Amino acid sequence: MNKHCKKSEDxxxxxxxxxxxxxxxxxxxxxxxxxxxxxMLHDLRCLHGCFQTLPQQEVGFDLAPAVLxxxxxxxxxxxxxxxxxxxxxxxxxxxxxxxxxxxxxxxxLLTGAPDAEVAAPTLAMFDPIPPGGLCIGFAECYxxxxx
Amino acid sequence: MNxxxxxxxxxxxxxxxxxALFQHGEQDAFAELVRRHQNxxxxxxLRMMGCRExxxxxxxxxxxxxxRVLPGWRPDAAxxxxxxxxxxxxxxxxxxxxxxVKYVPIEEHMDFPDPAAGPDDELQSAQRxxxxxxxxRRLQEDYRQVLLLREVEEMSYxxxxxxxxxxxGTVKSRIARARQALLEVCKGRI
Numbered sequence: 001m002n003k004h005c006k007k008s009e010d011x012x013x014x015x016x017x018x019x020x021x022x023x024x025x026x027x028x029x030x031x032x033x034x035x036x037x038x039x040m041l042h043d044l045r046c047l048h049g050c051f052q053t054l055p056q057q058e059v060g061f062d063l064a065p066a067v068l069x070x071x072x073x074x075x076x077x078x079x080x081x082x083x084x085x086x087x088x089x090x091x092x093x094x095x096x097x098x099x100x101x102x103x104x105x106x107x108x109l110l111t112g113a114p115d116a117e118v119a120a121p122t123l124a125m126f127d128p129i130p131p132g133g134l135c136i137g138f139a140e141c142y143x144x145x146x147x
Numbered sequence: 148m149n150x151x152x153x154x155x156x157x158x159x160x161x162x163x164x165x166x167a168l169f170q171h172g173e174q175d176a177f178a179e180l181v182r183r184h185q186n187x188x189x190x191x192x193l194r195m196m197g198c199r200e201x202x203x204x205x206x207x208x209x210x211x212x213x214x215r216v217l218p219g220w221r222p223d224a225a226x227x228x229x230x231x232x233x234x235x236x237x238x239x240x241x242x243x244x245x246x247x248v249k250y251v252p253i254e255e256h257m258d259f260p261d262p263a264a265g266p267d268d269e270l271q272s273a274q275r276x277x278x279x280x281x282x283x284r285r286l287q288e289d290y291r292q293v294l295l296l297r298e299v300e301e302m303s304y305x306x307x308x309x310x311x312x313x314x315x316g317t318v319k320s321r322i323a324r325a326r327q328a329l330l331e332v333c334k335g336r337i
Contacts, residue, residue, distance in 0.1 A: 008323050008327065009319055009320050009323040011323070012319070012322055012323035012326055013304075013319050013322075013323070016297065016304070016322070018303070018304050018319065043330055044326060044330070047298075047326065047329065047330060047333070048298060050275050050276065050279050051279065051294075051298035051299060053272050053275055053276045053279075054276050054279065054280070054299065055276065056186070056190065057186075057189065057190050057193055058186045058189070058190075059185050059186055059189045059203065059206065062178075062182060063181050063182070063185040063206065063207060063210060064177070064178035064179075064181040064182055064185075064210075065178075066207060067181055067207055067210045067211060067214065068174065068177075068178065070207065070211060071211065071214060
């Protein structure tokens with residue numbers, strides 16, 4: 001505030017009436033001898049006067065109904081959906097897994113024998129000579145690749 | 148602090164009486180509190196934000212917060228002081244989010260209205276307040292806060308400390324520095 005006086009804080013507080021009695025009296029004594037502080041006090045009073053000229057802007061309408069309406073809107077909003085609790089599915093998941101495992105086990109039990117080799121007569125139907133056909137010669141009946 | 152603005156039959160009641168009635172379910176008492184304080188809160192926010200729409204939005208936000216807090220309100224602090232605290236926090240949060248909390252050096256070249264432009268007193272007065280408004284906008288936010296609360300709202304240092312969460316000694320020195328900065332900015336213009 002004042003480059004030449006260290007009492008700037010007191011000067012500001014003095015202007016605002018925020019000094020205690022003892023400090024105020026002491027400062028007033030200082031003020032009588034300090035032209036720099038007197039000048040600064042004058043400037044601060046001008047500044048204060050200027051603040052008083054600031055326009056008093058207003059909202060321009062009654063805000064209360066708008067606030068109450070906003071509160072009503074906020075209350076009317078549906079509450080957020082409750083979070084799905086995946087743990088509730090745990091017993092059903094175990095039951096499903098156990099059923100599948102049991103099915104696989106039983107299936108294995110019933111068809112558990114290893115696959116037997118396909119018997120020769122079964123393959124006979126794939127012979128080049130149809131059943132009941134006559135075989136002209138040994139070699140005709142049994143082609144080389146099949147021997 | 149008690150700059151009540153009259154409104155209907157509720158105007159006789161003090162803030163704490165309105166609060167007590169609201170706590171007993173009287174919504175009109177809350178409406179009265181809003182009407183009573185809306186312009187002061189709005190003016191403060193307007194000068195902090197520099198934008199009417201944002202000031203209105205934050206004023207409404209402040210009142211909504213009051214509605215939620217008042218049912219459990221204890222009269223430890225003055226309601227108006229508490230409102231200003233909420234409004235100030237809302238403004239600072241918004242400014243921080245917008246990243247416009249800036250500290251402009253006071254030596255920076257200023258684009259002020261020409262104080263010699265108006266011949267009448269009225270025009271001169273209008274010029275002066277425009278210069279002051281422009282200078283306030285150039286001040287860093289913590290200086291602007293204390294000056295608005297002190298010079299416009301005429302709060303005591305204790306009340307300002309309550310609003311800003313500062314000790315009285317800090318308020319005292321900050322106001323002194325803010326005035327110094329403002330005088331530097333406005334030097335010879337007002």
